[in-house]
Amino acid sequence: MEPSFLENIEEGLRAAIESRDLAPAIEEAARYALLGGGKRLRPILTLQSCVAAGGSPADAIPAAVALECIHAFSLVHDDLPALDDDDLRRGRATVHRAFSESVAILVGDSLQCIAAEVALESPRNTNLIAKEVLEATRLMIDGQSYDTGGVFRADVTDEETRLRLIHRLKTGALIRAACRCGALAAEAEEEVTARLDRFGTAVGLMFQIVDDVLDETQTTEHLGKTGGKDQASGKRTFPGIVGLEASRAEITRLAGAARNELNSIGSEADPLRELVEFLALRTN
């Protein structure tokens, strides 16, 4: 496998769709949603976490592909008119705009299903990996519920706590699961899994705060999705609640916390270290 694993990921994603003899309308939309670019952050984190934990990245490919399928399904459903109502994603029409709302609903459902099927193809810790993927998916959906006006529990009252909960669930759960699945695929020891778990938790929150900052500071053209949208729609964002400066300080703090979790791991964690820097400094 190549150091970046990008080709292996794309090949795994294509195979997840092509090996299943889907209904033509579902297959066409699944290709559009899943193979139309994207950073592939979650599968890269899975494969590099597996490497950092001393495993063989090939063993983590099913988990990596499964998590990207979940990510793609969540984007398709979140973009629907009844939810975030977005027309643009990765510089292209969203699935419901390119096809139809009914196709978007059905292909999202199908991608969620395919994700679980692929997770069950994991050669090691099969059930634990599938459970990890599914629990993260359920938490992500909870996060989207809170983020689209769903009531909070009575004890979650202040705005920053609510936003941190939303970020931990909606974005963080899948990124944390990506790192945990890498460790599970490597059959890592408990302590290593716990470190990669905390690493993923920090990276997940950092990633979303960077996203919030970019939404406030970048143009639509640069982002490839509608910029300023969170502000315009009155959504909670990190800079909206604590300000831009405090948001940037939190990004720096989380990047440091993530790096610290890798201290006991040698050069096999270098790709994860570089990824943290890249994600903290990214501009789209």
Added chain:
Amino acid sequence: MEPSFLENIEEGLRAAIESRDLAPAIEEAARYALLGGGKRLRPILTLQSCVAAGGSPADAIPAAVALECIHAFSLVHDDLPALDDDDLRRGRATVHRAFSESVAILVGDSLQCIAAEVALESPRNTNLIAKEVLEATRLMIDGQSYDTGGVFRADVTDEETRLRLIHRLKTGALIRAACRCGALAAEAEEEVTARLDRFGTAVGLMFQIVDDVLDETQTTEHLGKTGGKDQASGKRTFPGIVGLEASRAEITRLAGAARNELNSIGSEADPLRELVEFLALRTN
């Protein structure tokens, strides 16, 4: 366990939701969608297939609950305005009417996820059962794609073949999986599993043809869902293509075919035999 298993099923469904600490808006809608009645046909078939295959029904409870969660999720999404646009289900407002479209989309996603999680709690043949549930889910979604205007493959041209394909996928896949999962939970021999597979295939098609006939011949009040809807919306139905008399003859033929598959099984298959009669003669 009671012979009818209905209490065990309801308890399993409640536990599937209550053990998961869902976001409040998701939990409320999940209760509404999952615990608001229904024939519980799929879980009953799972448990009785397990009994017919010589197993202990307790071992089939996770599969039974998982399949009912999938069924509930499919109803919630299929009722959405972008799909079948239904206001009434089991005599009550559909989820998107009682709550909102966004809640309906998210709770459907969550129920699909919970189904796979519960399937993975199966004590025997865990992975095979989870794969069975997931494959049937994916086929069911393919069926809904065809049923809502999705293109067919080039070799599926005539109307009856198309309708049989839709019925086999949209309704049949889950009912067949219910019977197969019962056999898997019983760790049945290959031949028994194959018999229950063919039994489920016949019952699934019969069930949907009965549904088509009822849609044409019964009132909305009697059905608890909008009657005459398939006709009004121009959907393919069995009586619409082959006529009422031929539909009734096909129901009789399929009931006989289903019964025949049970010939080598003794009185432990009596509940399945009674179920076939009940389903062939049901009026709502």
